[in-house]
Amino acid sequence: MTNRLLTVAFLAGLAVIFIQLLSGYAPDTDLNLTASYYANQTAPDLGAQNIVTGIIVTYRGLDTLGEVTVLFLTAAIVALVLVHGRALEAERGPKPFPAGELLQTGSRLLAPMILLLGIYVFVNGHLTPGGGFQGGAIVASAVLLLLLTDPMRRFSHRLISRIESTAGLLFVAIGLLGLLFAGGFLDARFLPQGWFGALFSAGAIPLIYSLIGLKVGAEFSSMLLSLSETEDEK
């Protein structure tokens, strides 16, 4: 097939670029300018143990704000795209797709625990690996579990979207608080730094990361809901 051959030929061109990048690459032996600033300053400036978290929530907080916005956008668009289906399904009533009773009971027990785990992950984001995104994903998986075992279970879309929006608004508001009371937009230092390594430390970082976690969790859930509930136009 000429088409396939052509694709391979041009991908080979791309491979040449990649090989050049690979052969020209040598790992740094010392941290570069930016990285060493973070290594030295994250602890004294922000009081966060997890430097990646420090970067994500403050130094590159704008990226993160953009990132949760991406999810917000996607959730909104997915809901928008599939909105017709939902109205239809509401008319048709519940579909017979029962899960086993064991599974249902099990998941009802399991779901709150997963939820709790998720919250633990994002609250501790500034101390240990993990944080808002991972925690949010875990929260969403609890929702997913409930969805799988009892597909007809009505999740309140309004509740989810309220959580999503409130978290988002608070994120922006905290950013502006940083502008007013600290060094600039998204500066987390308007709250006290606390003890290094304690749960309530690192200024507003845990707060922000929790909001991110809530928001991400809500957004993932919303996406899953939209995709699972949709019914195509007929």
Added chain:
Amino acid sequence: MVMPNIILIIATGLGAAFLLGLLREEKRLSAYLITLAALAFMSLISGLWLIAFAGGAAPIEVTTAGTPAPFAINFKMGLAEAALLLLINLTALLSAIYMQQTMLRLGRRIMAVFLIAVMAVSGIILTRDVFNLFVFLELVVIASGGLVLMSTDKRALGAGFKYLMVSEFITVFLLIGIIFAYHASGSLNIDTMAASDMLAKQGGALAFFLILIALIAELKPFPANGWALDIYESAHPGFSALFSAVFATGALFAVDKVLLMGGTTWLPLATGIGLLTFVASNIMGLAQHNDRRLLGYSSIAQVGLVLAIIGQREVLGDSYLFVAGGILLAHAVAKAGLFWMSGMFEARDLKDWTVLRQKPLMVGIFITFIAMLTGLPPFPGFYAKWELVHGLIAHNQFWLVAVILFGALIEVTYLMRWFGYVIKRDAPRYTEDTPFHKELVVVLAAAAGWVLAYVWGELSAYRNLLSLAEGNLLVVLPLMFALLFFMIDGLPARIKNIIAIAGMVAYFIASYSSYDPLQLIFGSIILLGGAVIMLASFHAEGRRTGFYPSAMLMYAGLALLIIAENSFAFFAAWEMLTIGSYFLILRGKASEPHALSYIIFSLGGAFAILTGFALAAHGQAPFEIASLADVREDVAPYVFILLAVGFMTKTAAIGLHIWLPGAHAEAETDVSPMVSGVLLKAGLFGLFTLLMTMGRQHLGPVDLTLVLLWIGALTALLGNLMAAFQEDAKRLLAYSSIGQMGYALFGLALMNKLGWLMALLFVINHYIYKSMLFLSVGGVAKRTGTRAMYKMGGLIALMPLSFIAVMIGIIAMSGVPPLSGYGGRWVFYNAIMSAEHRLPMILIFLSGPIGFLYLFRLVHTIFLGQLKDEHRRLKEAPFWIILPQMIYVLFLLGFAVVPGLALRRVDAYLTRFFPNEFGLDWTGPAITSEYGYWAPVSIMIVIGVIFCLVLGWMLFLNRNAQKVKQFNIVYSAERPYRPETTHYAWNFYAPYRKALGFMVQPFVTNFWNGIATALHNLGDFSRRLYTGNGQTYAFQMLIFVVMAYLVSRGMI
């Protein structure tokens, strides 16, 4: 004053979007109002900052997270950023207003998506962090994916998916590029990266290439842009406006920013890709019929042009922002406006835009947008075009200029063709009911266009065409006067006509004292002559919408042309008169294709003039027209050629003439004399100026004035020949104009005093008899309802005044004594005798009798011979059309008696250029030359006596003649298939055609048609590249990147 923090733009957009999520689904109106308020607030912040920067405030830098720049994301804002932010947020606000219904229908979610999209583009403009740039870019991509679905067109779904596929490719390149650039420079901050030695490292340069190419890919470069066209075609027009005006602006600015890191090495790549896209998209645009897809092609082309300019920023230096900004802003406003307009009706063919004609205001707005896109004065693109060409030429970028101008001419072609459709095609019967808010948005966009025009005029180093604050009122008034007619276009035509004539005469009186003799001659013809022609316009009834603004724009341009003191003023006037006359010509019934070829040739000629000026300027723009004499020797011949070609386009020299016959013949009765009698003089004025200042020029061994001499002679011969073979009376006159202009060119190219005097005589004579003939033939055509001469005949008794005018005109024109044409001939033969080139002279001599042939045909077939049955009840032409003709008759008689009235002063003036040559002696009643004398009064008397004698003798001979009724002849019973072929006036000069027909074969027409067809076919063929398959589009993106890599290997 405390300025709001620019972070607020981002925070407002985001906050409002999140806030919308809290609202109940039903509260759509509140959600909509929040959206509008947020956009208005974002625009306000941008506007305040723009004012601050315009007032001289220093650029600001804003850090986030309370951490200094390279370590945290930072924003920067200066004048350019503020201007673009205002553009982005205002356009978004207007688009949101425009999409009111759609937004209310789809609810708060779509509004949130919209807000985030706008916020993200603002972020692209502001951020100085390359990864942050990526995040904002992704936001725009995803938001677009959602906004595309606002369309009711089902096909938008496929288009959106194709876009997402292509963006996945872009994401891969961008991320890989960013991380290796980070590795090479140790930073993500653009300014820090630019200062690092990143490019010196192997991976660094390659990484930069990937970043750059990924961002360029967002600009829809050829050929990786099929997805964008599909979006333009299918998306909601409110979104397409945003996509074209706002998103592309953001991406362009991102490229501009990122190029900072690459230094100068990478600029040629940007220019190359930009130019390729510009030209290719425009060529493909030629073959488009769908309006939105056409706008898509045009958008892509314009963005390509700006990219090419970004690549030339080192060359352009200080004027870079002025040029790029002018083109970008004009494009954005016009494109957004046109997309918004396209949503005002359902049908999607270009020809369906005729519906605009139901609202004259919308037509005015449409032409505003088209003029903005094509860079016509007074819009920003005009100033930018001027600066661009001057900047590039000053650095010897000749090929670049040629390619840009070629592409621009193609764009002009399809945009003006579209305008022609709007004005000339059949309007639909139905009426479209446009909601008020949509019209409001379109009107606001047009208003923004005019504001931009004013601002760019202020920013330009030259004159602001729209400003009254200019020392010399005479320079300002003409355009203002013309613009006045846009405002009062609702008045009855007669009132406007009075104002127009009064204005022109008053302006002439005011300027009279400041004219030199040459200007005086041209000025009288333009202003007084123009006013006389406008007497015929009293004939029109009703409002005559559009006529006066166009005519006055043309006259304003002409009036400004002859007093232009420097190259810029000259060029601006030239473009003005071109546009005005184009609108005028377009008004004719069947003039659409001819008006199109007129504007294409004219703007092509204007480009030649612009390039010529730029070449002559040599960094000193604008220069005094007079200093054309001091152009450096190495460029002088090229300047001469470019300017001469430009001017000869207007005089319709052979080879460049094909636009003229149709344009002049199809024009309205009173427009034909304007564009023939008056407008053609612009070209002659240019040639006069050129030869006066630059004199003889040689390109190698070739004497360029000799070339002009040959062109003049050939034009005279072929123009006359073609005139003789026309069946259409107005076409005959049109071809005759070509021939006449050939004579004038010939006279000028003789480069002696008598030759110039002859050319000047032609300027005057041609105005008079061509205006007169066009009016009388036009009057006849009006009464008979045809212009075909074989359908006329015997009108002498019914239309005696028209006959007298034609008769006098012909006598004057053919150079038969006693009228002024004879004087022209006399000077002409004197001039020839004093020149050294004999061969072209034979041609000129030959064309004399041929000229007589077509004139004879004119008078014979229309007024003599047999009257047609259906014409028996015809009346004389309307009074207002006859009146100017009678004025001309009187003037011709007067001018024949005392030609010295005007010429004496000109003769003295010309002595300045030929101090050693013997001129004419004007003392006494006779005019004397080296070769003899011309005594107008005596000739008049002699001819009069001879005429009376002959007439008396003939009457005496015919005293016994018997009168026969005209219509009692019985023809044969057979009815020929084409009855006209049996008429004696059909193919009147068949024998001559047999002998000389080979010379009037439409070689030139075929040549230009061939080029047009070839380009069109090329466009039609190459657009098949865009198969519509998303996979193909993605593959084209891959090909684009790999090819760009191969091309740029030298730089890595």
Added chain:
Amino acid sequence: MSLVTLAMAGGFALILIGLYGALNNRNILRIIIAFTLANTGVHLVLVAVGYMPGRTAPILDAAVPVDQANALIIDPVPQALVLTAIVIGLGVTALMLAYALRLFASRHTLDISKFTELKW
């Protein structure tokens, strides 16, 4: 072969495989899957670029005291970027999937070559 080279080469290979799949599979779902592969490859390359042999994760704990962090941890920046990129990638994937559903609903096919009503 070092770990970094291995990871980076693996990442690049994954990108190429993913793009190949995206260009040669006609099924829209399969195209989206292929893109997620390419994305994963990109993430791998990003993380690999930040890796420095012999150092530890950028988390300050008992093993990495604050004052020695500069000498002990690897570059945290690429990791932060990848986190963002992963989430954005998911967003795009979800969006494409939603599109796929709608496209399927409109034509009852997922063959990309059937959606070419817009062209030229």
Added chain:
Amino acid sequence: MSTLTLLMAVLAAVAMLGGAAVAVASKSTPVAILAAGLVSLMASVLFVLLAAPDVAMTEAAIGSGLTTFLFFFVLGRVKEEQDDD
């Protein structure tokens, strides 16, 4: 760096690329989805080895978890529809 880690890395990389090949070439879409999930999982193993625990967690949760579920949801939708036809 111990040989063991490198060995693990090589294994993970091989499994990852193998999974990718299956994901692209397999005729069955469910298999392809599962293979893509495996690729993500192997990638997160590599992330752990590259001292990026945060990324590893995220990739595992999002790349191999959520994304896979999203695909199955959509696949289920499409399958249902096709059965109707």
